[in-house]
Amino acid sequence: MSSPTIHGIIGYTITPFSADGARVDLDALGRSIDRLIDSGVQAIAPLGSTGEGAYLSDAEWDEVSAYSISKVAKRIPTIVSVSDLTTAKAVRRARFAEGQGADVVMVLPASYWKLSEAEILAHYAAIGDSIGVPIMLYNNPATSGTDMSVDLILRILKHVDNVTMVKESTGDIQRMHQLQRLSDGQVPFYNGCNPLALEAFAAGAKGWCTAAPNLIPQLNLGLYQAVLANDLNKARELFYRQLPLLDFILKGGLPATIKAGLRMTGLEAGDPRLPVFPLDQTARTQLSTLLATLR
Amino acid sequence: MSSPTIHGIIGYTITPFSADGARVDLDALGRSIDRLIDSGVQAIAPLGSTGEGAYLSDAEWDEVSAYSISKVAKRIPTIVSVSDLTTAKAVRRARFAEGQGADVVMVLPASYWKLSEAEILAHYAAIGDSIGVPIMLYNNPATSGTDMSVDLILRILKHVDNVTMVKESTGDIQRMHQLQRLSDGQVPFYNGCNPLALEAFAAGAKGWCTAAPNLIPQLNLGLYQAVLANDLNKARELFYRQLPLLDFILKGGLPATIKAGLRMTGLEAGDPRLPVFPLDQTARTQLSTLLATLR
Amino acid sequence: MSSPTIHGIIGYTITPFSADGARVDLDALGRSIDRLIDSGVQAIAPLGSTGEGAYLSDAEWDEVSAYSISKVAKRIPTIVSVSDLTTAKAVRRARFAEGQGADVVMVLPASYWKLSEAEILAHYAAIGDSIGVPIMLYNNPATSGTDMSVDLILRILKHVDNVTMVKESTGDIQRMHQLQRLSDGQVPFYNGCNPLALEAFAAGAKGWCTAAPNLIPQLNLGLYQAVLANDLNKARELFYRQLPLLDFILKGGLPATIKAGLRMTGLEAGDPRLPVFPLDQTARTQLSTLLATLR
Amino acid sequence: MSSPTIHGIIGYTITPFSADGARVDLDALGRSIDRLIDSGVQAIAPLGSTGEGAYLSDAEWDEVSAYSISKVAKRIPTIVSVSDLTTAKAVRRARFAEGQGADVVMVLPASYWKLSEAEILAHYAAIGDSIGVPIMLYNNPATSGTDMSVDLILRILKHVDNVTMVKESTGDIQRMHQLQRLSDGQVPFYNGCNPLALEAFAAGAKGWCTAAPNLIPQLNLGLYQAVLANDLNKARELFYRQLPLLDFILKGGLPATIKAGLRMTGLEAGDPRLPVFPLDQTARTQLSTLLATLR
16 A cells, blocks of 8 residues: 655654643643644654553543644644554544544554464454554554564564554564565664664664654754764764663653653643653753753 | 451452443353352452453443442452553542442552552552552552562552552462561462462462352362362362363463353353454364363 | 482582682581481482582592592482583583492583573483483573473483483472473472472472571471471471571572581581672671571 | 774684594684684684683683684784683683783673672672783673673773773663763773674674674675764665674574584584584575575
8 A cells, every 4th residue: 555654753742631630731732743843853643652542531532633633734644553452442543543634543452461463463454454544563562561573563564454664662673673684675664762763773764753852853853864864973973962861761751751841841731640650850850951961 | 457358269250241242241240150159269359350351441341340249249258350541540440349349459550651669659559548448459460561579569568558468460489478478477468370379379378369260160169178178189189180271271361261161161251352362163172171171 | 210219308518618719628528418418318419509510620520529429328319410511521420420329410401502402302312321320300591591391301301211300490380380290290300499399399399409408407308298298287387487598598699608507507618619709797697697596 | 001902893713623523623723713814804702602612621722722812923903702610710711811912801700600790890800900911891691691780891890900891792782872871982892792783883882793704704894894984874785685694693503503604615613512513404505595695
């Protein structure tokens, strides 16, 4: 199938909440989307891990999905994460997102039970059959509990027509090597592990899925442009400049650190939902110092 | 706080669905509960992993919870699993279950994001503060993604009054040794790993949380009684007799294997919800042979 | 082949060194062997991990092996660990030990390189073909780097006539279950993980390979006797009494803790060889307190 | 201390044996060294993993060490691996190698027992104090069983003057990032994981320790030169060309695959020592095909 060309810096949005945590703050969401697009990112991805998609009610999920897609308004592609615990629920979300105008949907095989390869394949096939837009397969055993081998991933791509892209978040660069080797370079893969950004591009990743451009878009985009310009030395220098922040947001948790950072830069997005804590004072001071150095 | 005395074989219920998977079959649920109680189990636990609690809508969860508690009708204690992804949702479920008459609620720190120890403690404290019945803390990193150390578990027990029992499902017997040693034998712990049943009782577990009594209650109860009678040789012999089935249901997945086994014994409970598959023909034949040997 | 009946408490000896560490102190070795036999252990095992076998020169290894066997003098069986990095060296040690009168040799597939299953099988076959006494196969991935599956172990037992016993030190009780199930209870297995002593006996282990009887033989033997007497409650009570010491020697390292403990009880055996440190003052105080409680 | 400048492709030598495996074949060793130097590698490393150093007697080790150093004859630097199981033996080897003219010695904290950080530090200090040439610290938990954290590594570098370089073989690129960040780029690090060659250079590694130049020196050197020329696209292209061979020699084991490959190119170096097998026919055919494609 013909895919939109997804490449470069794919910016993940947070989901802002009202001060009491009870309500989604759509106005703040809109401003965060505008900021990302104005900074120059190549695509927008709502409702991922950063967006606390797993912590929303179905009604909230629909609200955020519809609003985000209409706010982006095709300025750049929108990639909506539609993962859910049952196949029926994931299909419903995928159809909803497509109906609202999503360009791509992203699917992590989230499950309570450990799934067999046949169950994972059937899950992707059911979602693929129910929509017409491309699917980015997402492998992230740390959050899903399911680690898909490269063999399985390539089998899914072969059997389900509209699964055409792979987001790899194991942090193991050898998975990207295998994707490249075993597909003869035909499968576009995207990196979802922030501290692997330099090496993933070195290995041929087409893009970097990251929440960091909410805080340091110019450094993220600069790294990508240095790679496009075949300037390894500059890419390395830019990567090491931003690495302390990338390590910090990984260690502190994406919703907590990105929301704290947005607040420091004038965009109030509320706190993460419990049981996730907002950053404590020590961490806020560290983040503030890091941002002051980088901006 | 004064706890009901929870001990022995704690039987987990499945959640039966209608043939098309769309509806909970309460009548079949009622019959499965009666079977368990008639066989002699010491407690009933609805909505655990076996009960596909994670795959139900909130309305379905409430329906199954209320029906199960009223069906048990205090013949034996009911322990309702109330885990949910946010603290607010878990609190709501705990209150609902208490309101319907649950004797104990069970809480797994389910989360999408990896939680810090402080976040886990606050999660238990929020639930504990909202209800008056005892809580069984449940540690199962394979499904929750969060492994609570024995130190953390004991800290939670100390800080939250109504967390009074521990269900351990890591499969690592040393955790039970540490619970016993570090609490001077004061914390009742329960085993949630089927193939560890013999050794958990040897190490002093007060009970065994298991879905197996849906299929082989007399063997499960016999093992417990041999331990109570201080007859290690008989306990060992009964354990090795049932081990092939315990290994089978662990490997095949609890909802799929228990539902298939119930169907073989005349209780139609439907299939698991997708993405989980029902047992295939080969596995059904194996299960049928195993059951024929054991019953 | 007909095997000597190996069962019960199999006591591991340390290798005492002179004060400057340069020389083996055979006199102290002899006294430690007499102590173990006088306390009632069912077998003696020199040159295991506890005996710093890996840290001896070939000449020292031969000296300790010959002396130990002649000192035991058939009062009880002697099991000599003959593992070495190449097959040729392990064969030489096995022949030497047999020539000196060893009743059994123990073989861990020690290797620098990760070995394939075929390489491991050939290693055991070469040793088995070169001697006439039985071999106890030893699985301990933590020290050898090689984890033999139960399938592989049973294949080795089938192909190499004189491999007739298995020492399991993974600490995973399920391995013992599998050995029992897949061999229909025909393969005698021995536990090499101290904090698993109670559960291994519960699961049917024939013996416990341990350095602990250098310090607390009556507790070790008492546990075994309680199991023989089918008294689970007494076995559990004795196990929890000795568990703090078992945990301590595992955590502190066997040569360092056993040598420190022997010194406290009047048997000077020198220090471990560097890079392994002797116990520091804090640990010696802990050990002294533990021993005072238990003896 | 002033170090020789170690950089680029550091070629590991095999240790050739006579046809019966009993004797080191020094003539073949000399030819393999000349081949490596003639191909253009920047340094030579005898007696590493590839050189089966762990499988040699002390006399053989001395023979190979002395011969290799004298054969290189200062044409390029020689880095001798002197790891041994006790501190005393490692010190002896380090002194011997220095006496024969080694430019650098490499030390892996090989141990049977798991070492504490203090024990590892003392081990390096004892070796460092006994010699005057620089030490390359080598971290490879897969073979040594000991994983040194970046914090520990930097502490060793601070406390032991002549530990000045780090060879990292965990395969985890984040270790290199940490070495770079925490040392402000002051610690030269070298990559020891073949399939990480591209990314290690991208992350700033000074060199690549590898046995591959025995077979495909021009591709290894070409990758390094592309990195020096800041040509990421060419480096990536050259890396993916050689990756199938790098994966093959990692999977097949270095001594077996390199010796088989040398034989195919006219240099008879015998077989690895048992328990390690030579390549079987299927693997030899694969290797032959791979080499035909690449040379």
